[in-house]
Amino acid sequence: MNYFNLYSNILLTKGANRMLISDLQRRQSEIQALELYDIIEEFKTNSVEEVFSFYDDDSKEMVQEYLDFLLEKEYGFITTGDWDRNFAPLSLDYLDYNKISNLFIERNDLTIQPGLIQSIANLQIKHLVIYCGGNVSLSDFLKLEANFENSTVDSIEIFAPYHSEIDENFIQLLNKKAARIYNLVFFNCENEPFKAENAFKFDLLFSPQNLKISSCGKVSIDYFDTNITKVLEAINHNSCLNKKIGIDIHGNIKNCPAMPQSFGNINQNTLEQALTHPNFKDYWNLTKEEIETCKDCEFRNICTDCRAYTEQTHFNEQGLDISKPLKCGYNPYTNEWEEWSTNPLKYKAIEH
Amino acid sequence: MILIISKNKEVTTDEVIKWLLVMDKKFIRVNEDEVFEIKVASKRIYLESHRNRFFLDEITSVWYRRGGLKFKQTSYKNPAIQTHMRETQHWLEDYVLKTLEAKKHINKQSNSHVNKLMVLEKAMQAGLDVPQYYLANNTADVALGETIVKPITGTPILNAIDGKANAMMYTTVIDEPEEQEFFPSFFQEKVEKDFEIRSFYLNGKTSSIAIISQNDEQTKTDYRKYNIQKPNRNIRYNLPKEVEEKIDLLMCSLDLNCGSIDFIKSGNKFYFLEINTIGQFLGLSEACNFSFDREIAAYL
Numbered sequence: 001m002n003y004f005n006l007y008s009n010i011l012l013t014k015g016a017n018r019m020l021i022s023d024l025q026r027r028q029s030e031i032q033a034l035e036l037y038d039i040i041e042e043f044k045t046n047s048v049e050e051v052f053s054f055y056d057d058d059s060k061e062m063v064q065e066y067l068d069f070l071l072e073k074e075y076g077f078i079t080t081g082d083w084d085r086n087f088a089p090l091s092l093d094y095l096d097y098n099k100i101s102n103l104f105i106e107r108n109d110l111t112i113q114p115g116l117i118q119s120i121a122n123l124q125i126k127h128l129v130i131y132c133g134g135n136v137s138l139s140d141f142l143k144l145e146a147n148f149e150n151s152t153v154d155s156i157e158i159f160a161p162y163h164s165e166i167d168e169n170f171i172q173l174l175n176k177k178a179a180r181i182y183n184l185v186f187f188n189c190e191n192e193p194f195k196a197e198n199a200f201k202f203d204l205l206f207s208p209q210n211l212k213i214s215s216c217g218k219v220s221i222d223y224f225d226t227n228i229t230k231v232l233e234a235i236n237h238n239s240c241l242n243k244k245i246g247i248d249i250h251g252n253i254k255n256c257p258a259m260p261q262s263f264g265n266i267n268q269n270t271l272e273q274a275l276t277h278p279n280f281k282d283y284w285n286l287t288k289e290e291i292e293t294c295k296d297c298e299f300r301n302i303c304t305d306c307r308a309y310t311e312q313t314h315f316n317e318q319g320l321d322i323s324k325p326l327k328c329g330y331n332p333y334t335n336e337w338e339e340w341s342t343n344p345l346k347y348k349a350i351e352h
Numbered sequence: 353m354i355l356i357i358s359k360n361k362e363v364t365t366d367e368v369i370k371w372l373l374v375m376d377k378k379f380i381r382v383n384e385d386e387v388f389e390i391k392v393a394s395k396r397i398y399l400e401s402h403r404n405r406f407f408l409d410e411i412t413s414v415w416y417r418r419g420g421l422k423f424k425q426t427s428y429k430n431p432a433i434q435t436h437m438r439e440t441q442h443w444l445e446d447y448v449l450k451t452l453e454a455k456k457h458i459n460k461q462s463n464s465h466v467n468k469l470m471v472l473e474k475a476m477q478a479g480l481d482v483p484q485y486y487l488a489n490n491t492a493d494v495a496l497g498e499t500i501v502k503p504i505t506g507t508p509i510l511n512a513i514d515g516k517a518n519a520m521m522y523t524t525v526i527d528e529p530e531e532q533e534f535f536p537s538f539f540q541e542k543v544e545k546d547f548e549i550r551s552f553y554l555n556g557k558t559s560s561i562a563i564i565s566q567n568d569e570q571t572k573t574d575y576r577k578y579n580i581q582k583p584n585r586n587i588r589y590n591l592p593k594e595v596e597e598k599i600d601l602l603m604c605s606l607d608l609n610c611g612s613i614d615f616i617k618s619g620n621k622f623y624f625l626e627i628n629t630i631g632q633f634l635g636l637s638e639a640c641n642f643s644f645d646r647e648i649a650a651y652l
């Protein structure tokens with residue numbers, strides 16, 4: 001007898017009508033029919049020959065095709081006599097050493113107060129995202145970088161409006177001096193000042209869009225990421241807000257600048273103080289399993305979970321918003337994607 | 353206070369330190385560019401470098417990762433005094449190192465660099481299966497196509513071999529005889545493998561990962577020759593209890609309490625290949641969602 005062994009780093013996510021096979025090692029996911037899910041389940045408790053015997057002659061061909069597919073993709077392997085029981089399951093625990101991993105600031109300039117720099121050091125924050133509403137000069141960028149020399153911050157992402165001083169020379173100089181900036185987006189840019197080829201230490205994008213804080217939280221296949229750490233985090237925590245802290249344009253300390261609740265103001269309080277607020281971490285452990293619609297979606301383990309912009313239809317007994325992210329046009333029950341903003345049912349939520 | 357002996361930019365050390373910070377454990381990291389003087393204050397010995405200063409009796413545990421503690425040597429003009437002071441210095445250093453090694457530790461500076469040939473002998477004594485091996489300086493007795501050759505040294509890297517690039521010495525199968533005699537080299541029977549296994553051993557506990565490359569000709573002899581297109585499968589694996597017990601025996605006999613150990617699985621047998629005490633293991637640890645870095649931090 002032959003036995004099919006599924007590799008433990010292959011994660012199957014069952015949706016309403018389809019399933020997603022995620023290869024956590026090779027960082028790829030693909031959509032498959034639910035019948036394959038059932039066949040894989042059968043292979044877990046039956047030998048290959050037994051599984052074939054469950055199907056009539058016509059369907060045997062389909063089972064064979066699926067088995068060939070699983071082997072060809074190296075999602076598993078065949079053993080004779082028994083399953084190789086020494087292969088151990090993957091632990092789905094998520095462990096990380098960050099108190100806070102990500103700080104998201106909305107401001108009109110790039111100055112960071114000394115007190116905040118100290119808090120960033122105390123909390124050992126690694127990633128910084130700044131949405132800047134006002135124009136930024138080269139020296140502003142360099143001052144920002146200098147703030148974090150010898151700090152725990154290892155990557156900085158900046159969104160800022162485009163202005164006429166930004167040309168190839170500006171970017172070249174920034175490229176020479178910057179060490180932590182890894183993603184730079186200049187929005188409101190009708191004409192790219194030059195072709196931004198991948199010649200810099202950071203990713204560079206000139207976007208014609210008028211980006212706002214409210215542009216955050218879009219869900220699209222392009223943003224899905226089959227990264228083992230991210231997936232394990234999503235299985236155990238909120239895939240957007242876990243270990244995130246935000247400061248909005250008025251200095252309010254929040255889970256992210258777009259979330260409604262404030263836990264203090266950076267002009268009076270420290271990030272550490274806000275973190276001790278009994279409700280600060282409420283959303284951290286809200287997973288897609290609890291979110292309406294998402295809980296039936298095959299993409300739930302590789303998708304982000306925006307809690308700031310939602311359909312605002314469902315709340316749990318704790319008062320947490322468990323509605324589907326607003327900016328997702330996917331319907332797991334029909335498997336169709338539509339432009340989320342054109343759906344009339346969503347207008348109500350957008351107006352909020 | 354934990355003492356960490358390592359090198360600059362050593363990623364495993366960096367990761368373990370991040371866990372120590374969350375666990376609120378105090379530590380001192382010593383890198384290769386530090387030279388210590390042994391000093392005394394109120395009858396307590398302390399070590400001092402340009403960056404660090406600590407009393408010997410403050411240290412509660414030691415992690416020897418790489419490099420080693422270096423001490424400042426003072427010279428004296430008078431040869432008799434020079435000889436005498438050298439010896440004094442030697443015994444002081446010996447005392448410091450032995451005192452540190454007597455504390456709770458993960459590996460030791462004095463025995464962390466293992467002799468591959470000795471290890472194989474000890475592995476056999478511990479009851480592990482070892483592929484037939486021998487040293488030879490010609491290929492007269494080498495069974496072509498069934499024998500591999502690999503370096504006896506700890507590291508397989510030739511630094512800047514052509515003045516610039518480093519070269520990596522991979523395990524290779526011997527296909528052709530060599531006319532001339534050469535430096536004694538290590539030959540080993542090539543075992544037809546189902547897959548390779550890498551075990552991480554820490555203080556009695558073994559966690560293993562199967563590295564499966566069977567579908568892939570390019571990685572057949574040595575998994576370090578990565579095929580980027582279709583990387584090997586790295587899957588959690590449980591070695592049979594009796595193999596784990598033998599690993600424990602072997603590590604104890606070598607007085608090592610941390611390291612990674614390579615095996616080949618062939619049919620029902622697990623062939624021991626080698627122990628690596630200073631290798632990088634975090635990539636595999638992450639791929640299988642083990643947290644070896646956290647375990648090290650927790651033990652210290």
Ligand code: SF4
Pocket residue numbers: 104216217218240241256257258259304305306307308309
């Ligand atoms: S909760 Fe939504 S708006 Fe806030 S950071 Fe996440 S995706 Fe963006």
Ligand code: SF4
Pocket residue numbers: 219288293294297298299300303304324325328329330331332
């Ligand atoms: S339904 Fe939910 S999980 Fe599915 S794609 Fe949309 S937001 Fe993501």
